[in-house]
Amino acid sequence: AQKVTQAQTEISVVEKEDVTLDCVYETRDTTYYLFWYKQPPSGELVFLIRRNSFDEQNEISGRYSWNFQKSTSSFNFTITASQVVDSAVYFCALSEIGASKIIFGSGTRLSIRP
């Protein structure tokens, strides 16, 4: 069965601190896809990144970086030098090959204090 666990329900940090959001997944497939989405206070989920299971290279996009480790079934998300605009709920998600649907974690609410 597939499952995504985001153990951190809420995180609060002061602006400019680095913060890592954890994501652990379970799947029996060898081919799958992992995603991160951001849900700002406005409510609309925004797609951030997709990785397939064959690509374990870390990804960096500006202040955002993602660490994918198959050995620990983790796909963690780090924000460097956090800003107030990063305040949002972040969801990690998993899609198995051949499945149209995406399984979402329960989300981590990130608050960045000025």
Added chain:
Amino acid sequence: DVKVTQSSRYLVKRTGEKVFLECVQDMDHENMFWYRQDPGLGLRLIYFSYDVKMKEKGDIPEGYSVSREKKERFSLILESASTNQTSMYLCASSLGGSGYEQYFGPGTRLTVT
């Protein structure tokens, strides 16, 4: 840019009413989805559709039905609204099946009194 729109941002209905939530996407996507979002539970899939007139049950279909008569439009129907259906409803679309990211609408916050 992909645009997914939902008919209402906020909706208040009475118990027992029939409720229609409409979703429209403008990018010719094959797949469309309806989720509900509740605190601590993340997003739970209600129904999805992979083609016109085709639908599949998600994880929590009870009390809901859907309709997809045109490719761009996917409707969620609450046949007889109940208070436990008070929630945020999110519509999404994707170009294909597994591996494709989903694009979301702004959501409809439904309150059933």
